Structure formats: C-alpha cells, structure tokens
Amino acid sequence: MPANASPPTTAAAPSPIHAVVAEDFAAVDRTIAAQLASRIPLVETIGQYIIQSGGKRLRPLLVLLAARALDYQGDEHVTLATLIEFMHTSTLLHDDVVDESHLRRGKATANDAWGNAPSVLVGDFLYSRSFQMMVGVGSMRIMEVLSAATCTIAEGEVQQLTNVGNPDTDETTYFETIQGKTAMLFEAASHSGAILAGATPEQEAALQYYGRYLGLAFQLIDDLLDYQGDAAAMGKNVGDDLAEGKPTLPLIQAMAAGTPDQARLVRQAIREGGLEHLDEVLAIVRETGALDYTRARAEEMAAKALEQLERLPASDYRDSMAELARMAVDRQA
Template sequence: MGIVVKLSDSRDTNASLAPLFALVEEDMARVNQFILDKARSNVDLIPELARHLIDSGGKRLRPMLTIAASKLCGYEGDGHQWLATAVEFMHTATLLHDDVVDESSLRRGKTTARLLWGNEASVLVGDYLLGQAFKMMVEVGSLGALRILSDAAAVIAEGEVMQLITANNTDTTEDDYLAVIEAKTAALFAAAAEVGAVIADRPKSEAAALRSFGRNLGVAFQLVDDALDYSGEQSELGKSVGDDFRDGKITLPVVLSYRRGSAEDRRFWERTLKQGEIGDDDLQTAIDLIAKHNALADTMERARHYGAIARDALAIFPDGDVKSALLGAIEFSVNRPY
C-alpha cells in the first residue's frame, strides 16, 4: 500500500474559515431553523430522509456565501436568510440525486440515503427539497434572485448530464472537464454569491464581481475535491478514497495523467475506467501514475489559479471584516484537507 499524501494542514485551513463562521453565525442560526421547518411534511419519510443528510455535518459554505455577500453589499432585511436556505436545499437535492447516479455508499462519513431508503425515495425527496427551495425564492419577492437561482438549477442539471456523458470516456479533454465542473459545482457557488448583490439592489458591476468570485471559488473547490480523491484520508473526506476512480469518473488528475502517460499507462486507464475492469491493486496503480506525471500537483496549481481570480473579483469592494471573511473562504477552499 502506498503512502497517502496530505495536501494541507487541517488546523490552518479550518482557521481560515473562522472569520466567516463568526460573521454569519446569527444569520445561519435562523437559516438552520428554516431548514428544519421547511423539511417538514405530513409524509413521514420526507423529513426523516432529509434530516439524515441535513444533519450529516456539511460545512454549508454555499448558504454562508449568500449571507456574507449580502452583508458585503449592505443588505438590510431577512430575505438573505430565505435565499440562503433555498441555496442549501438546492445543494442537498443535488447530493441526493448525485448519490443515486453515482451509486455512492458514503456521504460525509454516513451511509447514503439511497442505501437506507432506496433510489426512488432519494430522488423524490430531492425533488421535494427543490420545490421548497423555489417556494422560498418566491416568498423573498426578488425576481432577479429567482431568475439567478432558477438558471443555476437548470445549469446544474445540465452539468449532471454532461458528467454522465464524460464518465468512463478517456478521450475527455481538460476543457470538457472544466465545462462539467463549471456547470455542476461552480454555477451554484456563483448564484449563491450573486444574489447577495441583487437583493441589496447594488449596481450590475457588483453583482458581476460576486458572480465571478463565486464561480471561480466553485471551480477551485471542485478541483481540490477531485485531487483529494486520490490523496486524502477516508476519515477526513467522509467517503472512501478512490470513489471517483471506482465510479469511472474522469477528473482532472486522470485527464492529465492519461495525456502525459505512455501507451502502457493509457492502456491501464482504458482498462480500468473505460472498460470498468478494476482489480484490487489498481487504485494504488492509479495513485502512482498520477504522482508519476505530476498530475496531482498540477491540479492543485490550477485550483490556486482559480482562487486567485476569485480574490481579484473582490477587489472592487472596500476592505473590512466581510471581505476578509470571504477571502478566508478562498483560502479554505484551495487548501482544505477534506
């Protein structure tokens, strides 16, 4: 068994999120209550299944971005709390659907809902949460915010379909991969941040800056996530190391390793990912090939690049506690160990 490479120190990266946690603590308490209230239903299975995932310890970074972006833009009111809840419900619904498509067994260290209640229940409860999310958007009364989040919901679904198309396809290019993660992950980050400016009725330049911040933060976040699948530790990741490999997902570490590899290396990737013939030692071989071709380090370098773009997007806003907290979120996303 090879050595597991830790990409960063969890103490340092957790500290970088502390200012954001402190900034949004009061608002997120309301959001957490809204989450519990809106996950209720007379159909017992719905709150039971939703609660299983909601209580599983996610960071709730996306709704925190909505709260912080609203504060950055000087918003006064409680609409940002409702929109943050809607954003979290959209994300939760996506996780439920993802686990069905990917046939995942672990989510944040817990058995996935699909294994406990079945695929059908997971998909339908995900649909219920999406419906609740749109009801909350309507209640806020901002047509602009509704448009942004509804557009994001459509783009996320497109990203899921794109990922199905690229799955097991070793011909996937880096551009193909980036198109998938921009839709599947970055779209919700972008929307979560942009609505903060929209409900505060700020100029289009500020909305565009926050959209750019969120989009590039989301790309960086997903790049690190894909790197961690070949370098992290199961106890921290909340899933099995190598899940992407076993699921046949073509992520950037694989794309780079395949493109840079020898004919023999490529035959390995085609056998394991394209044909699905994975043996007991193949995950370690995959990790070794990724290390051999510097694919992990280069994936992280790209994540830092997108993190830098996100930092630059915030430059138009005045310095202060809110901006510092958002910069800390970039630091966490680029250097996180889980």
Template structure:
C-alpha cells in the first residue's frame, strides 16, 4: 500500500494548481483504500508479483475518488471522512472538473499498462458505475422502490469496481478462467456487502465515527435496504411518516424515523443480507487454487476482510 500511495502522489501532478489542490484534498483525507488493497490481496493469493499491480491499484483508487467528487456534488453533501467535502471547500465546478481529471488520468495510467484486456475491464466498469449513478438519481425520492431495484443500483454503483479490482489481479496473475471468475465473484459479493453495511450505518452509526452526517441518505431521498426492510415491518402510520420523508427529503422528524428503523428489525434484516453476501465472498475465496504458505496468508486475509464487514461500525 505504501508503493500504491507513492504512485498516487506521483500521478496527481498537474500544471494547473487547483487540480492538485482539490485532488490532494480528497485523497489526502485518507479513506479505507479497500479497492486497491483488494487488488493487492488477490494478487498475493495468486502469487502475482507483476510490478503493474501498484499502478492498477492506484488507477482503481483514482476512479473511486472521481466518483466521490461527483457524488458529493450531486448529493449536495457537506461532510465526508470527518471534514468538509471538496465541493464545500472549492465549489461544485472545481469538484466536478477535478473528478474528470482523475478519470482521465486513470485512463492514461491504464494505457501505460499496455494490455487491452485490462483497459476493457476498467472501461466497462467505469461505464457501469456511471449507469449506476444515473439509475440512483432516477430512483431518488421514490418511496416505493423495491429490493430488486436497490440491489441493481449497488451492484453497478459500488460492487462493480470491487469486482473489477479483483478481476484485474487475476488477469495480471495469468489465472485460468475459473479462477478469474472466482476472483470477480469475491469482489462483487464483497462490494455488495460493503455497500449494504454502509447503508445500515447511515441509520445506526455515530456521526463522529462515520465522518458524515447521520440520516444523509434520507435527506437526499435515497431508499436503501434498511428502509425497504423497515417498510415491510412497521405499522402503516410509521410507513407513511417514512414515505413522506423520502418523498420530500425532510429530516425534521429524523429522530422518530431513526427510532422506527432501529426497533422494527429492519437494520438486522439488512445486516443479514450483508452477511449472505459476505458468505458468498468467503466461498469464492475458498475456491481459489491452493498455494504456498505466503499465498495462503493472502487468501486468509481475503477471508478475514469479508468476515470483518459483519462487525463494521464505521
């Protein structure tokens, strides 16, 4: 990861000062770096030491960061990772344009890797992510959104980049098709579980720990799995209150809604969905071909990464 961070710092350079300021601001905020770490872990589990893995891990982080910059503008978010969002500090226009810079820099870097298959996987993933963002925008303030529609969004918006990260590692390792698909399945399932838990935390977490405002999803009119599960369980008056909040983006009665979501069992049901996705990831990691002691340590780390999602609180 230190090698990846070195690539990130090296490739953030621009002759336009504002580009570097905004890019360093959001990337310097930290974050979990889950996607690049995933790529490196899968490489390790497959015994791949190709030097391009660090560049591709940085590419994945650049694509992810670009989506964050754009997301915060679309969602009118004010807080991320415990501090003001880039759009709060630099304005919406700068955030959108620097997001574009990060996308284009990512594509420059993937071209440098010199392999058409790698470029195709990343180009396809980026396109699917953009479609997922638009789909989520279309679903805003729809109080009748169902579970299938929600899952379609998160598989495109979040899980696709996880899937691509794991698949890229398999491609670098020269893995056979079955192993590549096992890696892709692991990434997709891990990404889905990660997003579901993230959506749960928007209703049960703590602002100080999360680094974002509790109830942001409700304010933005996003219907996530905890709400969908709650609407199936609560009384009709409670459901009416939640639907009104979704349709209007109103958070005046947020405390009441949080209480309903928490006591209805909706959070537990959503976490059970996340657990099923995590278990699917674990099964895929267990299907990877066995290797020497070093490779087995990496595979164990993949298993632990999936298992730790179930206890994630921030």
C-alpha cells in the first residue's frame, strides 16, 4: 500500500485508564499521523507499521495524565505526548535490529520485513522528528529533561548489550540497566508533563519519581513474564531473554538462591544463550522462588509509584495513574 494511502494511525483498544483523556489521545493519534508525513514513502510505511503494531502507548498516556492531573489547559501536551511516542518507537526499531528480533507484539519486526538498514534509518527519522517537535513545544526545561533522557536511554541499551552472556551481572547492575533502558522514558514522560503544566517543585519531583518507579515495575514484570507468560498474549516467545543470554532478575535471583548445581546450570545457559536448557531453567526459577522474588520487587516499585501520587490533588487523572501502577504488576502481557 502506498504511504499516502495508509489507514489512519490507531492505538491499541482503549482501556479504562485512557478514558479520562480520550479526546487528548485521539488528538495524539492525529498528530502522529501528521508528523509521520515524509517525501520518502518507505519512511511512512515503516513508521506506520511499527506504530500501528498494537502497543499500549503508555508513555504518551503518562504525558497526558500528568499534565491534566495538574489542570493543564493548553494543547502542547498533545505535541509532547506525540514526540515521546516517536522517541519510544525509534528505540524499538533500533532494539530489534540489535537483538536480531523477528517478532514483536505477535507481528514480524520491521527489520524482519524490510531489513536492518531501513529500520535503523527510519528509527533515526523518528528520533529526529521528535526533536523538531520538542523545539515546537518551546520549553528549555523540557528540552533539558528529554535530551538528558535520550543519553541515559542509549547508555542503558549499551549496558544491557555488555551484560549479555555475563552470568556475573548482579542485581545492582541489573537495576541500573533497566533504569536506563526502560524506566528513563517513563520518567521523562511524566516529568515533562509536570513541567509543561507548571508544577510546583514538590509536584514535579512526585511525577518524575512516579514515572521512574512505574517504569521499573513494568520492566520487572516483562522480565518475569519471559519465564511464565503466555506466548500468544505476549506476542513473543517464552524464553526469548534466555535465548539472547540476558541475565535478568529471575536468573540473577535463581543463581543467588539455588544450589551450586542449579547456579552452575543457569550460568552456563546465560553464557551460551539459546534454548537448549530452557526447560531446566524454567524449573529452577520456579523452585528457587526467583519468580516470586521478581514479582515482589515489581510490587515494591508499584507501591512507591502510588506513594508519589499522594502529593497530587485528587482527580480522575490521578485515579487513572494509580490504576496504571496497579495494572503494571497485574498484567499478563
């Protein structure tokens, strides 16, 4: 289908947490479609493909909820939410190339469909477009927050890459990694929404840390689901992290809590990658309580996120943010 004949950009089916910002969310969808416009058809084709692939759009949702929770009445939050989604999408395109992934959210990845070079370059386009929109928002403070976030995210991705195949990665290093590669953009989304709305210093800090803890909770559950999730619901295969040799918290805790023989097998599985030892590793992470431990840490992060919301005025927007924190640990995909 030619790029100029692409159907309207649509997000995943709306959920109750989206309802309070439904009109804003629709405006974000329209802005995404408009900002994907390019004189190069392949840019629009790949951009539409990855953005329409069924994501929850949680990061732009955080911008909208944070701004509205502080009674923001302008319309720049729509632009801000859109550019945050473009930043996220660009990282997905790049990550799938780095990880040599073939499946995301149940669909072929862009690199699988079009190849690595177009995926990387369209990721660059989306990233660059996000900075164009950032200038349009016109806030130096927001530019400072988001430009710093992009550096932290890139560092987190590199740190994750250096951890691959390393069974000596400890829990501290793991949390540093997921803080950079995942939680940072959640944090930047809610933080920048607060700045846009003219938050007090206390409110700004609350929304910054809310996003951070929410992002950590989401990543912890993602890593948990890799060992007990449903492949059809997740849109990826159980054991993908193990296949890539990623030492996530379930494996780190299994090595710490297991017998020497169990730890030795998990170490070997991380070093070698692949799925040869998947069944044995699945049994070990269950027997050692590593999955329960990972869930407990996720619940701890979600509880911290909820604590931050107590500094905000009561509203339907704050309630939706609270529900989002609870959803982070209750989801199955």
